[in-house]
Amino acid sequence: MDLEKKTIELIKSFNIDFALTLPCAKIKRLIYLAAESFTHIPLSREEEGIGIATGIHLAGKRSILMIQSGGIGNSLNALLSLAMVYHIPIPIIISWRGIYKEGIEAQIPMGKYLPAILKAAKIPFVEIHKATDVMQIEQALKTCYEKSLPTAILISPEFWEKSKFKEEEPIIKSPFPERSIYFNIGLTEAILSKPTLTRYQAIEILSGEIQDKIVISNIGIPSKELFDILDQPSNFYMLGSFGMASAIGLGVALCTEKDVFVIDGDASLLTNPNILGTISQVGDRCQNLTILLMDNGTCGSTGNQLTIAYKQVDLEFLARVYGIKNTLKADLPEEILRGLRTLPKGPRLLQIIVKPENANVKNIPYTARQIKERFQNALLFSANN
Ligand SMILES: Cc1ncc(C[n+]2csc(CCOP(=O)(O)OP(=O)(O)O)c2C)c(N)n1
Numbered sequence: 001m002d003l004e005k006k007t008i009e010l011i012k013s014f015n016i017d018f019a020l021t022l023p024c025a026k027i028k029r030l031i032y033l034a035a036e037s038f039t040h041i042p043l044s045r046e047e048e049g050i051g052i053a054t055g056i057h058l059a060g061k062r063s064i065l066m067i068q069s070g071g072i073g074n075s076l077n078a079l080l081s082l083a084m085v086y087h088i089p090i091p092i093i094i095s096w097r098g099i100y101k102e103g104i105e106a107q108i109p110m111g112k113y114l115p116a117i118l119k120a121a122k123i124p125f126v127e128i129h130k131a132t133d134v135m136q137i138e139q140a141l142k143t144c145y146e147k148s149l150p151t152a153i154l155i156s157p158e159f160w161e162k163s164k165f166k167e168e169e170p171i172i173k174s175p176f177p178e179r180s181i182y183f184n185i186g187l188t189e190a191i192l193s194k195p196t197l198t199r200y201q202a203i204e205i206l207s208g209e210i211q212d213k214i215v216i217s218n219i220g221i222p223s224k225e226l227f228d229i230l231d232q233p234s235n236f237y238m239l240g241s242f243g244m245a246s247a248i249g250l251g252v253a254l255c256t257e258k259d260v261f262v263i264d265g266d267a268s269l270l271t272n273p274n275i276l277g278t279i280s281q282v283g284d285r286c287q288n289l290t291i292l293l294m295d296n297g298t299c300g301s302t303g304n305q306l307t308i309a310y311k312q313v314d315l316e317f318l319a320r321v322y323g324i325k326n327t328l329k330a331d332l333p334e335e336i337l338r339g340l341r342t343l344p345k346g347p348r349l350l351q352i353i354v355k356p357e358n359a360n361v362k363n364i365p366y367t368a369r370q371i372k373e374r375f376q377n378a379l380l381f382s383a384n385n
Helices: 003-012 025-037 046-058 070-084 105-120 131-147 157-161 199-210 221-229 245-253 266-271 274-281 315-321 333-342 368-381
Strands: 018-021 039-042 063-068 091-095 125-128 151-155 214-217 235-237 260-265 289-295 326-330 348-353
Touching: 003 025, 003 131, 003 157, 018 025, 018 046, 025 063, 025 091, 025 157, 039 274, 046 063, 046 070, 046 245, 046 274, 046 368, 063 070, 070 091, 070 105, 091 131, 105 125, 105 151, 125 131, 131 151, 131 157, 199 221, 199 289, 199 333, 214 221, 214 245, 221 235, 221 260, 235 368, 245 260, 245 274, 245 289, 260 266, 266 289, 266 315, 289 315, 315 326, 315 348, 326 333, 333 348
Parallel strands: 018 039, 018 063, 063 091, 091 151, 125 151, 214 235, 214 260, 260 289, 289 348, 326 348
Antiparallel strands: none
């Protein structure tokens, strides 16, 4: 049996729209076929895949991840504090290395301990070894959607070894596309003056622009401040998953025509900067995405510890380097509003320089599931452009 084709057919029967992939040599053909069969989003880090898949689910569509076993190690926090807590069904096909005829010593620890890690984390999983196990993939997809939880499908190289297919498809379409790298140093002039606004004040200034809009809001105090200023069902408050705000925003933006705003933070973006490249890679599909980067140069929510953005790293430049062409810096009320109104449709990033100061605001009273369900309903029925 052609097990790769069979697997793709099984996945297709679950009406999956997107394949989010990060390669492993053992599943190169599977990924090639997935790219032909679904909207393909290549990832730079597996963890961002959990964020993007969450956004896709929130916006009513389905995605599947295809990654290597080590990628679970890279994604564990997002898996637990986002996908498990908010009950997000994400099937994850895992090329399970380190357990069968493994030639790379470094693959062994993660592969060996993976079932125990998943078990301890209560993440549902199945193990697939033999060609005869193929229907277990279907069962795993079924329970993934029934339980509404991420579900790991661990597939041993032994399984793929048994695959029989006539011709080897090219793994990369030949010839390679023309290579071009976008360089742009035409940045907004560096702001040398001291920022005058707090994050709270900046959100207040933006509140008229984001009212009735889809807003994904960063972990910690930014979400609490947004709740205090403008609570609305179309706000998705992150309770965990540090670094996933823009990834969730991208997932939602890929599935709706409506404007999607992300309130991100400098520390959060710096922990997962690769998302900027993933956004620019699919830029023509997420023109509706705006990142409002609240740059206070600190981990505001954990006590204002300085980040590398405080003095060394220009995050607008970073976004440009990653290929986001529409960017701007702003630190004054009128500049923020003008910036938002004049910055061409994106994906775009408005770097808002604010003071490292937190407002004294309450906790968000909703559970993760309440946040999710309110948001999903708002997306279906009310949030408009
Ligand atoms: C994996 C992980 N590491 C660290 C934390 C603690 N933490 C919560 S918010 C945060 C910093 C957020 O800073 P930033 O994104 O710049 O937003 P700000 O609060 O400054 O607006 C950190 C380090 C966490 N929740 N998860």
